[in-house]
Amino acid sequence: MSTTLLRNLPSIDQLLRREALQSFIAAAGRDTVRDRLRDVLEEFRRELVSANGKADSLHDAESLGQEIERRLSARFVSRQQLQTQRVINATGVVLHTNLGRAPLSESAIAAINEVARDYSNLEYDLASGKRGKRGTGLEASLRELLNCEAAAVVNNCAAAVLITLNTLAEGGEVIVSRGELIEIGGSFRIPDVIAKSGARIREVGTTNRTRLSDYEKAINENTKVILRAHPSNYRVIGFTEKPALEELAQLARERGLPLFEDLGSGCLIDLNPLGIHDEPTIAEALKAGASVVAFSGDKLLGGPQAGIILGEAELIKRIKANPLMRALRVDKLTFAALEATVAAYLAGRALTEIPVQTALHAKKESITERSRVFIAQVPRQNHLTLELLDGYSVIGGGSAPETQLPTTLISLTSSQFSPDELEERLRLNSPPIIARIQDDRLVIDLRTVSLNAETEILSALANLAGR
Numbered sequence: 001m002s003t004t005l006l007r008n009l010p011s012i013d014q015l016l017r018r019e020a021l022q023s024f025i026a027a028a029g030r031d032t033v034r035d036r037l038r039d040v041l042e043e044f045r046r047e048l049v050s051a052n053g054k055a056d057s058l059h060d061a062e063s064l065g066q067e068i069e070r071r072l073s074a075r076f077v078s079r080q081q082l083q084t085q086r087v088i089n090a091t092g093v094v095l096h097t098n099l100g101r102a103p104l105s106e107s108a109i110a111a112i113n114e115v116a117r118d119y120s121n122l123e124y125d126l127a128s129g130k131r132g133k134r135g136t137g138l139e140a141s142l143r144e145l146l147n148c149e150a151a152a153v154v155n156n157c158a159a160a161v162l163i164t165l166n167t168l169a170e171g172g173e174v175i176v177s178r179g180e181l182i183e184i185g186g187s188f189r190i191p192d193v194i195a196k197s198g199a200r201i202r203e204v205g206t207t208n209r210t211r212l213s214d215y216e217k218a219i220n221e222n223t224k225v226i227l228r229a230h231p232s233n234y235r236v237i238g239f240t241e242k243p244a245l246e247e248l249a250q251l252a253r254e255r256g257l258p259l260f261e262d263l264g265s266g267c268l269i270d271l272n273p274l275g276i277h278d279e280p281t282i283a284e285a286l287k288a289g290a291s292v293v294a295f296s297g298d299k300l301l302g303g304p305q306a307g308i309i310l311g312e313a314e315l316i317k318r319i320k321a322n323p324l325m326r327a328l329r330v331d332k333l334t335f336a337a338l339e340a341t342v343a344a345y346l347a348g349r350a351l352t353e354i355p356v357q358t359a360l361h362a363k364k365e366s367i368t369e370r371s372r373v374f375i376a377q378v379p380r381q382n383h384l385t386l387e388l389l390d391g392y393s394v395i396g397g398g399s400a401p402e403t404q405l406p407t408t409l410i411s412l413t414s415s416q417f418s419p420d421e422l423e424e425r426l427r428l429n430s431p432p433i434i435a436r437i438q439d440d441r442l443v444i445d446l447r448t449v450s451l452n453a454e455t456e457i458l459s460a461l462a463n464l465a466g467r
């Protein structure tokens with residue numbers, strides 16, 4: 001069998017003449033395509049010799065040619081693939097940083113659309129007909145929602161921490177617990193951000209235990225800020241201790257120091273009913289007496305990428321006056337989307353309107369039901385087996401690392417494709433479908449899939465048979 005196939009393998013020159021290859025030749029040049037073809041053919045020969053059965057369905061020169069084309073195209077990253085584009089998140093990771101975190105609400109999308117198309121009152125006061133300030137509308141909504149004195153918006157939470165520390169602590173010391181010297185993703189580390197802000201770090205306590213007295217003893221004439229950072233993406237468990245935020249706030253007040261809390265996710269809705277016990281809400285942090293808090297726009301809030309800083313009017317005023325503000329400010333699209341996102345919370349409609357909140361609050365039973373209906377709609381293919389499995393979704397985005405949300409997974413196994421091949425086929429679909437592999441099966445979690453996207457996954461699965 002494999003010897004016939006080996007003999008039938010088309011030559012490189014024959015392959016180079018194939019219609020489907022002309023676009024690669026035009027884009028990358030004949031020599032590059034020739035080199036890649038050589039690799040593909042080599043890989044193919046090895047497989048045929050080891051006779052692992054995969055190539056059994058490829059009897060004739062044409063199906064061989066098609067398979068070689070498919071493998072070749074997988075080696076070319078097309079310009080289309082490099083473009084920022086919509087993908088379907090079938091991973092069940094609600095805030096997937098690699099996949100752009102929060103999908104926006106319909107009203108946020110409409111708001112972006114509206115101001116994108118035309119001019120806007122970004123820095124224009126409609127009441128007086130004079131120059132206005134960016135973000136006054138958002139600030140008013142946030143004040144109403146959270147009863148805070150003032151708000152400022154920058155590019156992301158990392159920028160919020162940087163500008164806050166630079167404003168309040170440049171040239172002085174920032175006190176922070178050794179248990180909170182965290183890293184969020186590769187490039188955000190608390191000690192590095194403090195250094196970049198022009199302040200010096202004053203570490204107190206130990207990794208697992210820091211007492212109020214540790215903070216107290218560290219305060220000196222150079223102290224400018226007490227920093228509390230939410231260890232979003234990890235937990236210290238066991239023999240641990242840290243002062244309550246209220247206690248820290250009282251100490252800061254007594255010593256005339258600002259207490260700054262980097263909340264990270266910044267949740268507006270109490271997630272305890274979902275079994276998520278380690279995400280303090282923004283309101284709780286403000287109520288406990290933090291002078292300033294910072295959080296992301298595109299984590300649990302479910303809005304666009306942004307860093308939101310809330311707190312005492314005098315401190316926020318100083319932050320806004322910092323020249324860094326100009327470097328870190330956001331545009332009209334971000335303000336429009338944030339305002340619409342916050343409006344949904346104000347109207348009490350966040351659970352139904354904000355996709356992140358809808359996904360988090362989706363009950364396992366409803367995901368099971370959707371998955372059942374989904375499976376029934378997949379056209380029968382002999383090589384494909386679909387089953388429902390119990391599993392878990394995760395929040396992601398560096399939030400509540402210990403929390404898993406019970407879900408139902410759709411498992412796909414094929415006698416024709418390995419899990420990796422299935423994963424690749426879905427990933428290279430248009431639109432790309434990102435699934436995960438678990439226990440040697442490809443699994444799809446509908447928690448993060450919109451109803452529209454479900455239909456697109458169905459048609460991708462219908463086309464799987466393709467060879």
Ligand SMILES: *Cc1c(COP(=O)(O)O)cnc(C)c1O
Pocket residue numbers: 156157158159161184188229230231232233262263264265295296297306307397398
């Ligand atoms: C995620 C996170 C950040 C960074 O937020 P970005 O919006 O991604 O810049 C900072 N601090 C904490 C505690 C976080 O969880």
